[in-house]
Amino acid sequence: MxxxxxxxxxxxxxxxxxxxxxxxxxxxxxxxxxxxxxxxxxxxxxxxxxxxxxxxxxxxxxxxxxxxxxxxxxxxxxxxxxxxxxxxxxxxxxxxxxxPAPFARSPMTQPKYNVLFICTGNSARSIFAEAILRKEAGDRFNAYSAGTLPRSELNPFALDVLRAKGHDISDLSSKNVNVFTGPDAPAFDFVFTVCNQAANEECPAWSGQPVSAHWGMPDPVKATGTDAEKSLAFQGAYGALANRIKLFTALPIASLDRMSLQKAVDQIAQSPSEI
CATH class of the missing domain: 1.10.10.10 (Winged helix-like DNA-binding domain superfamily/Winged helix DNA-binding domain)
Incomplete structure (x- = not known):
């Protein structure tokens, strides 16, 4: 040994x-x-x-x-x-x-958890995740999203999907991950990367060492073909994230220790794209 x-x-x-x-x-x-x-x-x-x-x-x-x-x-x-x-x-x-202090602490029991979703452009996948979590469990979670190289505007196909699913898109915007590194930024309990490129990059060292996981999936922005075919790619990305977020919000977070919680969010990454 x-x-x-x-x-x-x-x-x-x-x-x-x-x-x-x-x-x-x-x-x-x-x-x-x-x-x-x-x-x-x-x-x-x-x-x-x-x-x-x-x-x-x-x-x-x-x-x-x-x-x-x-x-x-x-x-x-x-x-x-x-x-x-x-x-x-x-x-x-x-x-x-x-x-380390985060591993020694008791299970998280605060009234509301802060969750950050990161991808490269912050124009589709991470925006989907932010909107879905707000709609699914906004009473239990504060949802945020950001990009390592954010685009200037949200993808129009992504916005079409969100409108069709009944999401409020008025507060959604593309922003740089550095927005959440200042002294006034929220302290995150969970940080998820939803694209491979963002996970490959060195992201900030988040204070408090939040539980993190990689929920990577193909980028619908790269889809080619007709508008209908592109729209289908965005629908697929939305469905995959909706499934993972439903599994995440069903976790008994307050009763799990950090290691059990980490294992659970890692397992969610292997979940199928549809329920």
Whole structure:
């Protein structure tokens, strides 16, 4: 056991191997193609291959072949084993010394939870999520959305879907994620990325370490074809997010500890697109 842990820590001691590991953690439980990793981190494919090989040898990353693509994901059992060892052996299981404050705190029981949805353009998917959560459970949640590279206006197809579904769109707007990093910004309890590109980027370190998850899905803005075909792509994105948000709002948040809650929101990412 100690040998395995030592190898894992040594492997993560390399800054760029650590960067690959951190990106895959942000994308968990996704399997990410090697080409996407190389592009997101600006690493040559040959160099990335060496980093991934080292991470796999350490047992921290798994590889799957999907058709002709090699895809990679976090080996979460090994990661948990590593942290368990550090906490139980090195820290002697003392939460007062080693456990980060968010993990040591009791379940969240405040009257209303703040939730932020992030994508790149903040013109469709994250806007859908914000509007759906407000409509589904606005009495329990404050919903917000933002983009890492926000567009100047909301996508017209997205607005058509929201109007058809009976949403109030008067307060919806595209905004930069930096809007929510100042001293007057709300303290978030949950942060969800809903597009792969946003999850690949380094987002701000949110104060209080909110529960976070990646609920990635295809970008309907990239749909091609007739207007009817494009509209169908937006309807699909809306339906997938509506399903996930219904599962999220059904969680007994006040009775779950942080680790159970994290596992639950990660599992929602694997839910089907329709109920």
């Amino acid at each position: 100690e040998t395995d842990i030592s190898i894992r820590l040594t492997t993560l001691g390399h800054p760029q191997r650590l960067a690959v590991f951190r990106l895959l953690m942000r994308r968990y439980p996704d399997r990410v193609p090697a080409g996407e990793l190389a592009q997101a981190l600006d690493i040559k494919p040959s160099t990335l291959s060496a980093y991934l090989s080292a991470l796999m040898q350490a047992g921290l990353v798994t590889q799957d072949r999907i058709a002709t693509s090699l895809q990679y994901s976090i080996a979460m059992a090994a990661v948990n084993q590593t942290f368990d060892y550090l906490f139980n052996d090195c820290c002697r299981g003392r939460p007062d010394l080693c456990a």
